[in-house]
Amino acid sequence: MHELSIAMSIVDMGLEEAQRRGAQILTVHLKLGALSGVVKEALLSSYEMACENTALQGSRLVVEEVPVVVFCPQCQAQRSIRSVQWFSCPVCGTPTSEIVQGKELEVVALEIQE
Amino acid sequence: MSPEPRLVEVRRNVLKQNDVVARALRERFRAAGVFVVSLVSSPGSGKTAFLEKTLTLLRPSYRVAALVGDLATENDALRLARSQVPVKQITTGTLCHLEAAMVEKALEDWDLNQLDFLFIENVGNLVCPSSYDLGEDLRLVLISVTEGEDKPLKYPTIFNSADVAIITKTDLAAAAEFNWDAAFANIQAVRPGMPVFRLSAKTGEGMEEYLQFVGGRMADLRSSAAV
Numbered sequence: 001m002h003e004l005s006i007a008m009s010i011v012d013m014g015l016e017e018a019q020r021r022g023a024q025i026l027t028v029h030l031k032l033g034a035l036s037g038v039v040k041e042a043l044l045s046s047y048e049m050a051c052e053n054t055a056l057q058g059s060r061l062v063v064e065e066v067p068v069v070v071f072c073p074q075c076q077a078q079r080s081i082r083s084v085q086w087f088s089c090p091v092c093g094t095p096t097s098e099i100v101q102g103k104e105l106e107v108v109a110l111e112i113q114e
Numbered sequence: 115m116s117p118e119p120r121l122v123e124v125r126r127n128v129l130k131q132n133d134v135v136a137r138a139l140r141e142r143f144r145a146a147g148v149f150v151v152s153l154v155s156s157p158g159s160g161k162t163a164f165l166e167k168t169l170t171l172l173r174p175s176y177r178v179a180a181l182v183g184d185l186a187t188e189n190d191a192l193r194l195a196r197s198q199v200p201v202k203q204i205t206t207g208t209l210c211h212l213e214a215a216m217v218e219k220a221l222e223d224w225d226l227n228q229l230d231f232l233f234i235e236n237v238g239n240l241v242c243p244s245s246y247d248l249g250e251d252l253r254l255v256l257i258s259v260t261e262g263e264d265k266p267l268k269y270p271t272i273f274n275s276a277d278v279a280i281i282t283k284t285d286l287a288a289a290a291e292f293n294w295d296a297a298f299a300n301i302q303a304v305r306p307g308m309p310v311f312r313l314s315a316k317t318g319e320g321m322e323e324y325l326q327f328v329g330g331r332m333a334d335l336r337s338s339a340a341v
Contacts, residue, residue, distance in 0.1 A: 002210055002242035009128050017124065026119050030128075037244035037271045084270040087306050095306030099274070105245070107126045113119045 006038055006105070007046035007061075013107055014056045025059050027111035033066045033104035034084055040065060068102030132246055135214035139221075139249030144339060146226035149332035150234065152248050154272060155256035156265070157238030160282040160315060162190045164256065165235055167315040169197035171325055176230040181220050183212040183237045190235065200224070211242035214249055231332065240269040252331060258283040259292035263300055270304040278327075279305075281312040284319060 014025045028047075032040060040063050047061040072079050072089035078100050079089050088095045127133065143150050155161050165180060172178045179200040182190045191203035204212060204220050217234060226232070234250060236243045255276035257265045260283060266273045273279065279301050287294075294312075301308055311327065313320030 002245065005209070006128060006245075009131070013126050013128070021122075029121075035271050035274055037241065037275070084274075084304070085267045086303050087274075088303075095302065097274075097306045097308075105128045107124055107128060109121055109123050111119050111121050114117055 003038060003042040004046040004050065007043055007050040010047065010061070010107060011050040011054060011056050014059065014110070015054060017110055018055055018112075021112060021114070023112040023114045025056055025110055026113055027060045027062055028056075028107060029062045029064065029109040029111075031066050031104040031106045031108050032063050033102040034068050035099065035102040036105040038105060064108075066102060066104050069100040070096045071098040071100050072096055073098070129245060129247075132214050135218055136247035136249040139214055139218055140251075142226060143232070143249060143251070144335075146229070147336055147339065148226050148229040148232050149252075149328075149335055150232045150248075150250045151252045151254060151328060152234040152236060152250040153254050153256060154236045154240065154243045154276065155238060155258075156240045156261065159238070159256045159258040159261060161235055161238065161256055162193055163315040164280070164282055164313075165233055166194055166197050167318070167321060168233065168325070169194065169199045169201075171321060172231060173197065173199055177228060178231040178233070179224070179229050180233040180235065181217060182235040183216070185210075185237060206237055210237055210239050211246055212236050212248060213246050217248050231328075240265070240272045244272040244275040251335060252277050252328070254278050254280050256280045256282050257297075259287040259290045263293050263296040266297075266300040266304045273301065273304045273308070276305070277308070279308055279310045280324065281310065283314060283316070284312050285314040285317050 014028050018025045051057045068081050068084055069078050070081055072094055074092050074094040075089060082090055153161050169178055180194055181202050181204055183204045183206055184190050185206055188203045191201050194201040202220050204216050234248055253276040255273055301310055311324040313324055
């Protein structure tokens with residue numbers, strides 16, 4: 001359960017942005033890859049805790065889950081895999097470890113009130 | 115009247131702080147010519163016994179040292195001290211994983227130039243360590259035959275963050291009715307092409323093959339650094 005420390009990092013970033021922009025943060029938008037090692041539900045409840053008694057109290061965390069995309073060397077194309085338990089091309093079946101997307105843990109946007 | 119709320123774009127990696135420290139560590143390791151191997155596994159998979167055996171076998175030929183992460187005790191460091199190499203404990207308290215800054219701090223008073231190999235044993239946990247780069251060259255994920263063949267399917271993320279899989283306690287495989295084919299298939303399903311070693315720290319079976327592999331990777335790194 002490392003979601004609380006991740007949530008605290010997100011809140012720290014939010015506080016920094018709020019101060020820099022002289023604005024209030026209403027919503028934090030986060031991209032969360034299926035291979036980030038972070039569980040969405042645990043992160044959401046941790047976020048609420050991490051916001052308590054800070055300028056971000058009452059703000060929302062909106063999580064966009066990012067599926068895993070691999071590069072298939074056979075098809076020479078990017079493919080979404082059906083499950084993180086099966087790293088192979090869903091079209092031709094070729095196994096591949098070449099991950100193009102799915103490790104994201106990134107704040108991508110903020111809704112602010114100036 | 116205050117303006118309407120608006121959406122602003124930012125792009126900030128949440129783990130950037132860790133990644134920056136890990137990158138700096140990796141550069142230091144590279145400059146000192148030390149090859150760094152980290153170990154992740156669930157509790158009780160035999161990480162410490164495996165590490166003790168590794169350190170003991172490498173010590174005659176290489177300068178080796180280890181950092182061990184543990185939640186509360188120093189038992190692992192005491193055990194590893196028997197291998198007569200420098201060992202330092204990182205007690206994480208309630209934290210379930212090591213972070214790059216902890217490694218950096220633990221290395222403060224060590225001269226990396228005096229080392230060929232540094233091993234870092236993470237806290238026993240197959241979930242949280244996957245997100246944190248420690249600056250290592252090679253990450254090993256261990257599973258023991260007593261844990262069952264489906265560990266890779268249950269924890270695909272950690273297998274994906276690792277470079278090599280080690281199946282430990284092979285001396286117990288028959289008693290545990292371990293299904294080797296299923297284990298290999300599951301590892302390859304979540305991480306195609308992943309090298310797999312099977313070994314027993316107790317009997318020493320399979321240790322040599324794995325040590326040759328690690329030694330080879332270290333030699334590769336040093337020759338690429340020399341170019």
